[in-house]
Amino acid sequence: xxxxxxxxxxxxxxxxxxxxxxxxxxxxxxxxxxxxxxxxxxxxxxxxxxxxxxxxxxxxxxxxxxxxxxxxxxxxxxxxxxxxxxxxxxxxxxxxxxxxxxxxxxxxxxxxxxxxxxxxxxxxxxxxxxxxxxxxxxxxxxxxxxxxxxxxxxxxxxxxxxxxxxxxxxxxxxxxxxxxxxxxxxxxxxxxxxxxxxxxxxxxxxxxxxxxxxxxxxxxxxxxxxxxxxxxxxxxxxxxxxxxxxxxxxxxxxxxxxxx
Numbered sequence: 655x656x657x658x659x660x661x662x663x664x665x666x667x668x669x670x671x672x673x674x675x676x677x678x679x680x681x682x683x684x685x686x687x688x689x690x691x692x693x694x695x696x697x698x699x700x701x702x703x704x705x706x707x708x709x710x711x712x713x714x715x716x717x718x719x720x721x722x723x724x725x726x727x728x729x730x731x732x733x734x735x736x737x738x739x740x741x742x743x744x745x746x747x748x749x750x751x752x753x754x755x756x757x758x759x760x761x762x763x764x765x766x767x768x769x770x771x772x773x774x775x776x777x778x779x780x781x782x783x784x785x786x787x788x789x790x791x792x793x794x795x796x797x798x799x800x801x802x803x804x805x806x807x808x809x810x811x812x813x814x815x816x817x818x819x820x821x822x823x824x825x826x827x828x829x830x831x832x833x834x835x836x837x838x839x840x841x842x843x844x845x846x847x848x849x850x851x852x853x854x855x856x857x858x859x860x861x862x863x864x865x866x867x868x869x870x871x872x873x874x875x876x877x878x879x880x881x882x883x884x885x886x887x888x889x890x891x892x893x894x895x896x897x898x899x900x901x902x903x904x905x906x907x908x909x910x911x912x913x914x
Contacts, residue, residue: 669705671835677701678839682847691854692846698857701836709829709859713822717864720818724811728876731807735884738800742888745793748786797888804885807877815869822865829859 681687681699690697698706833856841847 669832671831674701674705674832674835675839675842678836678841679843680839682840682843688844691840691844691850695853695855697854699836702833702856705829705832705836706857706859709825712825713862713865716818716822716825717862720815723814723818724876727807727811727814731804731811731877731881734800734803734807735881738797738804738888739884741793741797741800742891745790745797746891748790748793801885801889804882808873808882811873811877812869815872819865822861826859826861833857833859 678701681701687699837854837856841851844850
């Protein structure tokens with residue numbers, strides 16, 4: 655298996671388990687390092703130091719990438735919450751001003767021809783009603799989009815967190831695998847392999863504490879309950895409008911919704 659694991663070399667350089675094994679074998683034959691593996695159990699050869707540097711750099715980059723990805727979800731949730739509340743309130747105000755009778759009259763009269771073949775122009779009141787109806791349709795569409803965004807925000811956030819956790823674990827496994835291959839090559843070439851196996855301990859890699867934070871607790875901070883609850887509150891307001899309105903516009907059912 656090959657790993658892109660050398661930040662000090664060219665970006666396209668790939669280190670494989672085989673090359674790690676060869677590096678270990680070369681160090682095992684290196685007279686300058688002949689005794690150090692036995693006399694200094696904590697000795698970290700240059701090749702292992704390269705793996706360590708990559709591992710630390712890689713998990714640092716993953717944390718930055720995770721913060722950016724989670725930040726996008728958080729900002730979208732905040733924006734959707736504010737916009738949803740605003741649009742529902744505006745929808746409520748406009749809905750109360752719509753007169754179904756005048757709206758129907760405008761649609762019927764404005765689309766029909768007078769006796770001399772010309773279409774009757776809409777009255778000012780009819781035109782106002784049509785503009786309000788158009789705004790209602792636009793607001794309904796935006797509300798539906800915001801409801802969907804908010805209702806999936808928490809799951810999207812947790813899935814994103816989990817995805818980066820898996821990437822971090824893979825990076826850790828890759829680093830450990832390369833060190834294991836290096837040690838295998840070292841033991842195969844060194845004359846005192848058994849003694850080295852007993853004494854020498856290569857560096858043990860570990861993920862930073864940040865990776866072990868409780869995602870549920872972090873979610874509560876990232877997307878506060880008020881933001882997550884706004885979808886349920888807005889939905890109830892929306893349904894109340896639908897129940898009172900003789901013309902429900904884009905809504906076709908009164909099904910309940912629980913966005914928590």
